[in-house]
Every structure is written in structure tokens, then in C-alpha cells.
Amino acid sequence: MAISKQKNLPKNLKVQEFMAIKEEPYYLPMGKEIKLFEAACKNMIPVLLKGPTGCGKTRFMLHMAWKLGRPLVTVSCHDDLTASDVVGRCLVKGGETIWVDGPLSRAVKAGGICYLDEIVEARKDTTVVIHPLADDRRILPVEKRGETLTAPPEFMLAISYNPGYQSVLKELKQSTRQRFMALEFKYPPEELEVEIIRHESGADEALAKKLVMFAGKTRNLKDRGLTEGASTRLLVHAARLINSGIEPVKAFEAAISLSLTDDAEMLETLSEILDSIL
Amino acid sequence: MPQKCIPTPVYPEQKHLKEKSGDYACLKDELARNLRLNFFEEAEIEKLLGGIDAFVDKKLSRKVAALCCQLSNTSSNLVERTLGHIRSAQAALHGAELETWLSRAFDLLDSSGLQQAVSFISKSGPDDLEKIFGNNFAVKLESVSSRLELYLKGISGMDFRVAASGLKNVCYTDSSTIYLPERLDTFCGPGENKNLLLYRLMAAHKWAQVAEGTLAPGFEGTSSLENSGYKKPSAAMEAEAPTNPLERFLFFAAFGDRDFALDLYNILEAIRLDSFLKKETPGLFEKAKSLRLMLLENRDLPAELSQKEKEKKTFIEGLFELYLAEGAEDAPYKMPSDEMLLPRKIWSEARKHRYAGESALAAFELCRMAADIFSFSAPGSYEPADLLFIGRLRPDEVAREEYARQLALQRKFEGIVAKIMEMPEMLPEPARSGEKKRAPFKPPEPGKTYLLIRGKLIELEEEMLRKISAGGSPASGGVLVDGAAAGGRHVYRLSDLFDLAGKEEPPGASVEKASGLKYDEWDYRRGGYRKGWCTLYEQDVHAGHGPFVEQTLKRYGGYVTALRNKFELLRREPRLLRRQMDGEDIDMDAMVEALADMKAGLLPSGEDLFVRYERKERDIAALFLLDMSGSTKGWVNQAEKESVVLMCEALQALGDRYAIYGFSGMTRGRCDFYRIKSFEEVFGPAVKKRIAGIDPKDYTRMGPAIRHANSILEKTGAKTRLLIVLSDGKPEDYDAYKGDYGVEDTRKALMEARERGVHPFCITIDKEARSYLPRMYGAANYILIDNVRKLPGRIPEIYRRLTA
Structure with a gap:
């Protein structure tokens, strides 16, 4: 199923950049998280995964991408991650500037799942970029090219964060977190x-x-x-x-x-x- | 020049001593004076002083002189004897050991008084010293207690405190504190330190006692015992029975001999707890096995006893030895095997109950069995046995702790009720824009009990709830209701409730505050810390009257605006760096230029075609510490207050985190630490009032205040931590905290600050430069302001320079 989706990709996209998950990643459900995620996906609600490091958030995403048969684009956020890093940027090549899509744009175009890992690590201005994508507009404005991408129904946004680091600087803004359905992950029993x-x-x-x-x-x-x-x-x-x-x-x-x-x-x-x- | 920064040379230890040689002479002078007052002959004095001089190590001489000096204040005769003892100790010990020995004498002098110190010193024979220094494997509780606490937290998840039991080789617990011997030197020899292991075993065993309910045996199940022949206590007995569960248990099980029953129950429980420890800490249990056998091998039999005593003693000893060896047949038991028959019988019974899981009943039956065997004809003749790491049971301590807990709970509850009664019936709607979100509506859960008071439904901690329902009626005005009967009311958690009502402090916090914090103090004469020497109390400054802050701002008018602008400039906004080798975006100007150059056939000027955002965050926490001693009265105090106002304005513009505290106090027993603005507080009306209330108080003991400020700064977790001390001269207190002593302690406290990653900076308001300043503060870490009136104008500048 994952393959068939990729066939419909726009031509300018490089398929191999996506994670095509062929085998089932092992995941042992602890509660109703799989059902919830599927429902969120069906209703186009973005998902926030929270929980301590190493408790299975990323594995869950892999599993769900496999289960739903969609490509998964993972972005590990860091404090130097800028908006153009996720949306895309112009590069200079042989006297010409060419546009290169960022991971978020690629995921939107391909109708995949974009997973922004450790979102709080990203700069505050970067987090805002996902706002129009994460509400019912479901659009991604690409300012530099003067265009707006509209996400297909298959597109899904997921972010993760670890509430354990109780630092004032590392808190998710209300305007961001209130766009998401939240799934809490704990260490398994x-x-x-x-x-x-x-x-x-x-x-x-x-x-x-x-x-x-x-x-x-x-x-x-x-x-x-x-x-x-x-x-x-x-x-x-x-x-x-x-x-x-x-x-x-x-x-x-x-x-x-x-x-x-x-x-x-x-x-x-x-x-x-x-x-x-x- | 309003400021002088005198560069300080580095002081290595030797140089420091040379400088202090004058001090050594002072000590000797004082000693000689004291001796003269006690009618010593000059020749004798000469001889004594010569004796002190004779120590090769000058540091040692000073220490000895300091000790003699302190002793001579009480009795000059002691001096001669003490010197003799020190000399004989010197023969047996080498340098470092002798110093440790002297330090310990000092510690004793501080903690237990002259008697103890003198008797310690008089034990200077080689044998006595062998006892102290012979076993290098001895472990002191002091050095491992924090680790043991952490260890306990790890294995148990419970918060135990670890403290010294004060008795040799005795350990016990009152269910929240675990008391261990101050020092363990049971084992010696290379390899893993077994004394440390023994400490861990003791601690783990006490945890097991708490976790498995040894200290609070339930007595509810007596009905099931009735079938096995146990008679319910008669009404008369019931009336007499103590209410503490453990005492109560012993009362019924002991038949008169409480101590014997206590030991018996303790061992029986230890046998049961083995299975708990084996499950929870299998590694420790395995290691303990060999340790237990070693302990058994080195065990001394109880001395010759009278016939009556012997019966019980040997029984307990036998049972305990069986416990140590886990009943193994071939273990090196010390008891003759014919004496072991009875203990073995009980042992095998106890083993049967090991996995039964019910503590009190099983142990009760066994105690009964033992009781049937002995005729407890002479109660009270039994002396508690030395049960090594399983220690003792102290029902009195457990009861006291339980009582304290109940009392605290009661107080807390009363405080809550009192506070709720003060609250308006309708709570104010919390500000929606504020950081604190309103707690989501929480409907009451049926089956759960809530406290209903003044129309508010409150969720209580389980323990408190139990306490209230046990006490019959809850408190005036409140009733306990079931969640199902509570209707559609909103359930408050206590913390939310107090947040909403604007009362930050939960009731009960004031009790903690009263106890004070202990800080060490540096005594340069002995080159060591006085442990827990100073007691520091943190409190709010009393709010002052009058619009001091507003007046000051008015007075400085234009300067304040300029100040704000200056500081706003320091704020680092993200900056766009042009013409970078790499970056987030293309620098269009550079790009166009380069393309144009290329088209024109020129070499492009470079590859720097990108723009990059750069942002450096200021992560600074600054703590201002004001000298509020009596000597600041008048202009200095005024200047300090004005400086604070200006700093607040400036920092408000800058956005750095800052706090303001003041200090004063009198003697080591009362070091006052005044809160003017904490890091969390905003610069609001309350803080402004407190600034107006900064008044001169008592003395200047700087050490503890700096140490406390360090720990506050440490908690902020900021990248750069700045401690700015404003004072008006030498540290001085009512007691001996003056002169070099005060300077040295302050210096040490500032050094500690640096070690902990705090940058201390001191601003001293003084007319003349004093020679001690560079030594006390360290070169370039202080500034001297000769004219008080210049302080408010200069301090923001100083801050700017420090943090730019």
C-alpha cells in the first residue's frame, strides 16, 4: 500500500527521500493510542505526542505510518532549525537559483505524515510555520515563492515533546499546543x-x-x-x-x-x- | 577617581601563613595573658610557649596555639596537660593524622563542650590512637549519609532521612528517619568496603521494616486467631492496652517482659523480611549472606548471666544466630548445639510463616509459642541484645513520629479550614490571559469522599481524609460528602483553591520556616569548617510606608529614562548577518553583485552569498545582596535603597532575571536573611513596599548570607549567575566574628561561590581603601565607592559592564 501511494507523488519529488516502511515495525500498544491516532487521521486532526525520551514515541509513528500506508517524513528539531529549513529554500547552482522543497513541503505535496520530533527544541518562529497547516485551513504558505500549498486529506501532522524538562524556555506555546490532539506516552507497565x-x-x-x-x-x-x-x-x-x-x-x-x-x-x-x- | 581596583597577588598557602604569623603571635600573647592571670610563673609560661613553638610544622603550631588559647579561657592548668598529651600523640601519629586528631578535638569542643574534648585529648596513648586511626576501612556516617539517602530513594522510592543514632552500633527507625551508627568499623581489610555494605544493609533492612509494616502491626485480624486458641483480650486488659499499634501488639504478646518480646518480635520479623529483601534487592541479599556468616563467626557470646536471665538471653542469641546463618546446619554457631533446640523449633515455625505475608498474626502466634515455653517469672530482668544490623525496635520513637505526623496533619487541616473561612463565597474569576490557566471543570466522582465547606467541594489527600473521618466530625462548618451526593459542583484541589484566592503559601509552610537553615563557617585558625555553625532565617522585609520608589523615580527623572534606553539596547534581538559563507537564505544584494561581476567578466568578490540570523540569548540571573547592618544607618541605607530602585528599573527594561535580598543578624544563632524580591516575583506593589521598608538592623555576618545566596542562585539554573554584594565595610558580628576571622570566612564563602559557578562582585561604600579588601574579595572582583551619593548613579553602570 505504501508503494501505491508513492506512485501518485508529484513528479518533482524524490521518492527515495521518504521512508517507505515495508515491514511492520514492532509496537506493543499500551492503551487506545492506535485507535485514537487512526481516528485523528481520518478526521484530519494533527497529533501531539508527549512523554519522556525513549518511551516509544518515534516507534509509534513508524508503526502508524506503516499501518496507514503513508510515507513518513521525520524532522528532528534543534535550536537552529529555521522556517526555511522545514519549508524550503533557494539554492545557488551554476549561476542560477533553484528552489528546493523542505521536508514539510514534501510531506504536504506527497500526502504523507510529517513528524516533527522534539518540537520545543525548534526556534519559536519556526513553530509558527505549522500553525496554518495544523488548523482547518490545512495550508502551507511558501512565502519565498509566493505560493500556497494545500494539504491533501492524506497529509497528517504530528509533533512530539517531552514535558519532563521543566524549563521555562522549553515550553510549547498555547497557540501551538491547542491545535493538536494529544497522546500521552509513559514508560510501559x-x-x-x-x-x-x-x-x-x-x-x-x-x-x-x-x-x-x-x-x-x-x-x-x-x-x-x-x-x-x-x-x-x-x-x-x-x-x-x-x-x-x-x-x-x-x-x-x-x-x-x-x-x-x-x-x-x-x-x-x-x-x-x-x-x-x- | 571614585574607584580603586588594587590587583591582588595570588596567595599560595605558604605566603598566606607568613602573613598570618602576626596572628600566631597574637594567639600566643593571648595565651600568655591568660596564663599570667592564673598566676603562672614567667619561666613556666616561657616553657609552655616554647613547647608550642617546638612543633616543626608551623600550621600545626598555630592549631595547637589556638586550642590552648581556647582551653586557657576556662582553665589554665589544662594547657600544660594538653600539651603533654599532644606531644605523646605526636610520637604515635604522623603529620596529617595528628592534624585530623586535633581537628576532631576542636569539633568535640564545639559540639559537646570542654569535658568531652579534654577526655578525648587525654586518650593519647598508642593503644587509644590505634583505635582511632588503626582501621582505615572505618566508614563515617557523615560522609555517606547523603549517598545512603539517595540509595534509599532509589531502591524504595520513599523519602527517608538518614541520621546518626548517637549510640554505638545501634540502628533503628521511626518510620521516616533511619538512625544509623555514627561510625562503622566492624570490618577491615582490602576489597570492597564491607562497612559501607553493612550501612546499606542496615538501611535496606529498616526500609523493609517500614514497607512491610513491622512498625505498625495490624491487630484487626484477631478473630481468626480465636480459632487457634487465642483468647480475646479481656475488657480489663483492653482498657489498659496502649493505643500505638506496636506497643499494643507487644502488650498482648509480651506477658510482662517487653524488652524480651521486642527482641523476639524483631528477629521473627527479620526472618520474614528476608523474603522481602530477597525479592526487592536480590543482589544485596546475596552479598549479605556472606556478611552475615562473617558477623556470626565474630560474634561474642553473652557474658555469664544469672539463671533467670540466661534462659531468655540464650534463646534470643540462638534464634539470632540461626537468622544470621539462615538456619544452615554447618554454620559456625557460637551457641552449644543443645541450647539450640528451642530456638530451632521457633525458627522452623517462623520459616513456615515467611511467605504468609501477614506480619502481626504470624509473629503473634510465635511469640505466644515462646511464651508457652518460658515462664516469664521475672519481668524486666532482660537486657536488650545486640542484634547488629537488624538493630532495635523503638516503639516510642515510632509513636512520637506518628504523633508528630498526625499533629502536623491536624494543624495543616485547621489552617486550611481557617483560610477557606476567610475566602469569599464566590471566588474571583482567574485572569484568562495570565500564565495560569484555570483548572478544567472537574466533576465529583461518585464513591470518593470530599470535604464540603462553605459551598466549596474540596479534594483532600487520602491521609488527611482518613484523619478527619477518624476524628468524628470534620471541622466547624465542613462536612464530608460522597461524590455521588455532591451534585454538579466544581471540585477544587487545595493548591488551585489557594491560587485562585491569591494566597501563594499553603498553610503549614510557616512551621518549616521557623526551624532555620544551617550553614558551615570557615575558621582559618584551625583551617577547617565549623559544621552547621550558623543558623539562617529567611523572611520578608516588613513593608515600609510611603511612596519611596515613586519619589526616587521622580527625583532621578530623566536619568531613569536614559537608563531604560541604555539597558534596552543591551537586549539582544535576533540580528541579520549579511554576506555569510552559509546561512538560511540568499543575500540578494550579494548575489546580484556577484552575478553582475561575473557577467562583466570580473572575478566574483567571494562566496559569501548568504544571510544568517544570529541570536544570543542573555541567560543571566543576578542576585543583589544588601548589607542591612546598623552601620548603614543614614546615607548608606538611603543610597542602597535608591540603587535598588534604579536597578529594578534598568533590569525591568533589560529583562534579566534578578532578585534582591538583604542580610543582617546577631550572633551565629540568628543570621537574618531578608527577602525583598525573589526571582519569581514581579516588580510590583508588594516589592516596592518592601524596598521602602529596607532598614538598618543589627550586625554584618557576611559568610552565611553569601552561602545562602549561592544556593538560591544555584536553583535558578541560569547560565550566568551573578551575585552582587553591597556593603559598607568589614564583616563584623556581636560574637567572635570580627577582624581576620570575619574577613577569612567571607573570603572563603566567596570562593565557594566561584566554585559553584557564581560570579560574585562586591561593591563597598567606604571613604578609604582598606588593605583587607583585595584579599577578602579577590582582585578585580570588587569596586570601592568613596562617596555614598554616587552609588545609585554608578551601580547600573557597573552592572552593565559586568554583563555586557
């Missing part, structure tokens, strides 16, 4: 997280359980020296390392503790906790 780790890394149940246990304890330490607890992604990394024959203590340390913090005392505490459960 214990049994599900064990299953996810097992599936993703091929670890056995005992190891997965240990990992989840350790993760729980690090999540206890949030705001007591850790900004975030260990994410599911880190646990998968650790499990994979162990499966490749790395000693568990080393793997936990390298994949989890050292990724979480640089603070020497905190690392000491983490290794003590690890010591207590391994």
Missing part, C-alpha cells in the same frame, strides 16, 4: 516493558525483569539528581549488549548508568543500587 525488551533484544525473561527493576529504581531518582530515569530504549541497549556477551554489570553501567548522568556521586549510588539487585 512492568509486564509490557519486559515483553518489549525481550522482543527487541532477544533477552530472556529473568534478564528483562532485572532491567525493568533497575529502571524502576532509577525512575525513583528523578528530580533527586537525575533529570530522567532510564528509558525503555536504554534497557533494550543494555539487553543487547548482554546478549552479545558483555558482562551484565559492565553493560548496565555502559548502557544505562553512564548515559543517565555524569555526576560521580550519582554514578556511585547507581552502581550501589545495581549491586543490590543484580
Whole structure:
């Protein structure tokens, strides 16, 4: 289905830039998020995914893109991301200027899903560009070319952000967030997280359980020296390392503790906790 | 020239000492004077002073002199003896150890008084010192307590405090604080530090006690016991029974010998808690196994006892040894095996109950079993046993903590009710444009209990709810209602309610405030910190009367406008940089030029054809710290206040975050820290009133104020943190905080600030340049203003220079 969509792409678009998802990305639903997303898609409501890092937001998007059979354009936002980075810009080539579409324009033209990851990291003026796309106008004005792109019904906008960084500077503006339907992602409950780790890394149940246990304890330490607890992604990394024959203590340390913090005392505490459960 | 910046040479430790040699002489003079007052002969004095001089290390000499000086204030006779002890200690210890030993003597002198310090010093024989310095593996609680707290938070998710139990090798918990021995030196030897492991084991075990309800055994299930032959307590017994659950339990289980029952219950529970620890902390449990065996091997049997005592003692000892070895057959038990029969019986019974999960009942039955075996003929003759890491149970402490908790809850609730009663019936509609959004309408949930008071439906914390419903009627004017019966009312959470009513502080916060914050102080004579020496209280400045701020603004009229403009220029707006190698967009001018050049056959002037936006954000938090000591009375105070007003105006235009605090106080027990404007507050009427209320108070103890300001600045998380101190001279307090002592402590506090990433800058209003300034503040970190009246005009300029 994904292929057939791509055949209808406008001619000036390069198909290979899209992520054509052929195999089903593994995703274990925790609630009604798949149903909600599908409904949002049908009704052309943009979606905001929130939740801590590494809890499965991006994987969910991949899964949904596969499920809906649409190309997915992911933009990882950073603090230097400008409006022309997402919409498009003129480039100089051999004495001529040519226009190059940005990822957002491409997604609009192709009727795909545009996923702006970590939207709060982008500059405030960039966030505003998506406003006309995210309400019922569904248009993308391309000022530089003096044209306006109208999004086809297949086009879908999704953004993600992590409310955990409680910084004043990193807050999503009300005018932005009130255009979206929100889906909240949390760390999966214990049994599900064990299953996810097992599936993703091929670890056995005992190891997965240990990992989840350790993760729980690090999540206890949030705001007591850790900004975030260990994410599911880190646990998968650790499990994979162990499966490749790395000693568990080393793997936990390298994949989890050292990724979480640089603070020497905190690392000491983490290794003590690890010591207590391994 | 209104300012002077004297460059300071760097002071390495040696140079510093040379400078302080005058101080050493001072100490000696003082000592000699004290001795003379006590009728010492000159020759004797000479001999003593010579003895102090004889220490090769000059730092050590000074320390010794400082100690002797302090002792001589009380009794001159001590000096001679002390010197003798120090000399004999010197023979046994090497340099660094001797210094530590002296520092500890100082600490004791501060914390426990002369008696303790003298008795500590008198233990200067090699054997005593061996005890102190022999075991390098000893762990002090002080150095690991914060780590243990973090560890507990990690493994349990609960917020425990860790504190010293004050008794050797005794640990217990009152359910919110875990008390551990001050020092553990049970183990020595290389490898992983087992003393630290023992600390962790103690802490984890106390957590298990709290989590598994050892401290509050439920007694509800007694009916099921009746079948097993347990008789319900008679009315007479019931009347006498204590209300604290643990005491109550012991009352029924102990049959007179409370201490024995306490130990017995403690061990039985420990056996049960093993399965909890094994599940929650398998790694620790595994490690503890070998540790327990080691402890068992080194265990001393109870000394010779009278027949009556012996029975119980040996029973407890046996049971505990079985616990340590987990009942293994071949463990190195210290008890003779014939004494182990009884304990083994109870042990195997206890093991059966291990997974039963019901604490009180199982333990009760076992206590009963034990009771059947013994005839508790002589109550009270039993001394609590040393149960190592499972420690003791302290029902009294648990009860006290519980009582305090209940009391706090009660107070908080009363405070809430009082506040609600003050509120208008109809709450003001919150401003929609404001940052705080109105909480969405929340309908009451059926089946949930709410407090209905003055027409408001309030959602309470569960614990508080339980407390209210247990107390019968809630409070005057309020009733508890079920969500289903509450109709379509809006449910308020307490915090929302107080937000809406404009009361920022939740009730109960004032109780915390009264306790004060402890800060260390640097004592240069001994080269160490006095731990928790100063107590600092943070409070609001009393609002002043009169439109001081408005008057000042009027007075400075045009200058204020100019100031605002100047500072607005500092604001960094995004800037468009033209002719860049790369950027967001094409620089059309450059492009046209380049194309034209090419068409004309010229070489293009370059490849810089792009424009780029550049924006640097000012992430600055500035804290102004005002000297509010008595000496600022008059012009200095006036100038400080005016400066503050102008700074506020300027910073308002600039948009930097800023806070204003004042400090004063009297003695180390009362360091006052006045809040004029916190970082979160806006420059509004309340702040203006407080500025008007800045008045001269008492003394100038700068150290604690700077330390507190550091921690406030640290919390802002700003990239650049600026601490600007305004003062009028030397730090000085009513007590010994004067002269070099004050200068050195202030210097140290400022150094701490730098270490913590704060940029301190000091503005001193003084007629003459003092020699101590460069040393105290550090070169180029201060400015001297000789004319007070110039301060308001200069301070914005100084700020601009600092942050540009």
C-alpha cells in the first residue's frame, strides 16, 4: 500500500527521500493510542505526542505510518532549525537559483505524515510555520515563492515533546499546543516493558525483569539528581549488549548508568543500587 | 577617581601563613595573658610557649596555639596537660593524622563542650590512637549519609532521612528517619568496603521494616486467631492496652517482659523480611549472606548471666544466630548445639510463616509459642541484645513520629479550614490571559469522599481524609460528602483553591520556616569548617510606608529614562548577518553583485552569498545582596535603597532575571536573611513596599548570607549567575566574628561561590581603601565607592559592564 501511494507523488519529488516502511515495525500498544491516532487521521486532526525520551514515541509513528500506508517524513528539531529549513529554500547552482522543497513541503505535496520530533527544541518562529497547516485551513504558505500549498486529506501532522524538562524556555506555546490532539506516552507497565525488551533484544525473561527493576529504581531518582530515569530504549541497549556477551554489570553501567548522568556521586549510588539487585 | 581596583597577588598557602604569623603571635600573647592571670610563673609560661613553638610544622603550631588559647579561657592548668598529651600523640601519629586528631578535638569542643574534648585529648596513648586511626576501612556516617539517602530513594522510592543514632552500633527507625551508627568499623581489610555494605544493609533492612509494616502491626485480624486458641483480650486488659499499634501488639504478646518480646518480635520479623529483601534487592541479599556468616563467626557470646536471665538471653542469641546463618546446619554457631533446640523449633515455625505475608498474626502466634515455653517469672530482668544490623525496635520513637505526623496533619487541616473561612463565597474569576490557566471543570466522582465547606467541594489527600473521618466530625462548618451526593459542583484541589484566592503559601509552610537553615563557617585558625555553625532565617522585609520608589523615580527623572534606553539596547534581538559563507537564505544584494561581476567578466568578490540570523540569548540571573547592618544607618541605607530602585528599573527594561535580598543578624544563632524580591516575583506593589521598608538592623555576618545566596542562585539554573554584594565595610558580628576571622570566612564563602559557578562582585561604600579588601574579595572582583551619593548613579553602570 505504501508503494501505491508513492506512485501518485508529484513528479518533482524524490521518492527515495521518504521512508517507505515495508515491514511492520514492532509496537506493543499500551492503551487506545492506535485507535485514537487512526481516528485523528481520518478526521484530519494533527497529533501531539508527549512523554519522556525513549518511551516509544518515534516507534509509534513508524508503526502508524506503516499501518496507514503513508510515507513518513521525520524532522528532528534543534535550536537552529529555521522556517526555511522545514519549508524550503533557494539554492545557488551554476549561476542560477533553484528552489528546493523542505521536508514539510514534501510531506504536504506527497500526502504523507510529517513528524516533527522534539518540537520545543525548534526556534519559536519556526513553530509558527505549522500553525496554518495544523488548523482547518490545512495550508502551507511558501512565502519565498509566493505560493500556497494545500494539504491533501492524506497529509497528517504530528509533533512530539517531552514535558519532563521543566524549563521555562522549553515550553510549547498555547497557540501551538491547542491545535493538536494529544497522546500521552509513559514508560510501559512492568509486564509490557519486559515483553518489549525481550522482543527487541532477544533477552530472556529473568534478564528483562532485572532491567525493568533497575529502571524502576532509577525512575525513583528523578528530580533527586537525575533529570530522567532510564528509558525503555536504554534497557533494550543494555539487553543487547548482554546478549552479545558483555558482562551484565559492565553493560548496565555502559548502557544505562553512564548515559543517565555524569555526576560521580550519582554514578556511585547507581552502581550501589545495581549491586543490590543484580 | 571614585574607584580603586588594587590587583591582588595570588596567595599560595605558604605566603598566606607568613602573613598570618602576626596572628600566631597574637594567639600566643593571648595565651600568655591568660596564663599570667592564673598566676603562672614567667619561666613556666616561657616553657609552655616554647613547647608550642617546638612543633616543626608551623600550621600545626598555630592549631595547637589556638586550642590552648581556647582551653586557657576556662582553665589554665589544662594547657600544660594538653600539651603533654599532644606531644605523646605526636610520637604515635604522623603529620596529617595528628592534624585530623586535633581537628576532631576542636569539633568535640564545639559540639559537646570542654569535658568531652579534654577526655578525648587525654586518650593519647598508642593503644587509644590505634583505635582511632588503626582501621582505615572505618566508614563515617557523615560522609555517606547523603549517598545512603539517595540509595534509599532509589531502591524504595520513599523519602527517608538518614541520621546518626548517637549510640554505638545501634540502628533503628521511626518510620521516616533511619538512625544509623555514627561510625562503622566492624570490618577491615582490602576489597570492597564491607562497612559501607553493612550501612546499606542496615538501611535496606529498616526500609523493609517500614514497607512491610513491622512498625505498625495490624491487630484487626484477631478473630481468626480465636480459632487457634487465642483468647480475646479481656475488657480489663483492653482498657489498659496502649493505643500505638506496636506497643499494643507487644502488650498482648509480651506477658510482662517487653524488652524480651521486642527482641523476639524483631528477629521473627527479620526472618520474614528476608523474603522481602530477597525479592526487592536480590543482589544485596546475596552479598549479605556472606556478611552475615562473617558477623556470626565474630560474634561474642553473652557474658555469664544469672539463671533467670540466661534462659531468655540464650534463646534470643540462638534464634539470632540461626537468622544470621539462615538456619544452615554447618554454620559456625557460637551457641552449644543443645541450647539450640528451642530456638530451632521457633525458627522452623517462623520459616513456615515467611511467605504468609501477614506480619502481626504470624509473629503473634510465635511469640505466644515462646511464651508457652518460658515462664516469664521475672519481668524486666532482660537486657536488650545486640542484634547488629537488624538493630532495635523503638516503639516510642515510632509513636512520637506518628504523633508528630498526625499533629502536623491536624494543624495543616485547621489552617486550611481557617483560610477557606476567610475566602469569599464566590471566588474571583482567574485572569484568562495570565500564565495560569484555570483548572478544567472537574466533576465529583461518585464513591470518593470530599470535604464540603462553605459551598466549596474540596479534594483532600487520602491521609488527611482518613484523619478527619477518624476524628468524628470534620471541622466547624465542613462536612464530608460522597461524590455521588455532591451534585454538579466544581471540585477544587487545595493548591488551585489557594491560587485562585491569591494566597501563594499553603498553610503549614510557616512551621518549616521557623526551624532555620544551617550553614558551615570557615575558621582559618584551625583551617577547617565549623559544621552547621550558623543558623539562617529567611523572611520578608516588613513593608515600609510611603511612596519611596515613586519619589526616587521622580527625583532621578530623566536619568531613569536614559537608563531604560541604555539597558534596552543591551537586549539582544535576533540580528541579520549579511554576506555569510552559509546561512538560511540568499543575500540578494550579494548575489546580484556577484552575478553582475561575473557577467562583466570580473572575478566574483567571494562566496559569501548568504544571510544568517544570529541570536544570543542573555541567560543571566543576578542576585543583589544588601548589607542591612546598623552601620548603614543614614546615607548608606538611603543610597542602597535608591540603587535598588534604579536597578529594578534598568533590569525591568533589560529583562534579566534578578532578585534582591538583604542580610543582617546577631550572633551565629540568628543570621537574618531578608527577602525583598525573589526571582519569581514581579516588580510590583508588594516589592516596592518592601524596598521602602529596607532598614538598618543589627550586625554584618557576611559568610552565611553569601552561602545562602549561592544556593538560591544555584536553583535558578541560569547560565550566568551573578551575585552582587553591597556593603559598607568589614564583616563584623556581636560574637567572635570580627577582624581576620570575619574577613577569612567571607573570603572563603566567596570562593565557594566561584566554585559553584557564581560570579560574585562586591561593591563597598567606604571613604578609604582598606588593605583587607583585595584579599577578602579577590582582585578585580570588587569596586570601592568613596562617596555614598554616587552609588545609585554608578551601580547600573557597573552592572552593565559586568554583563555586557
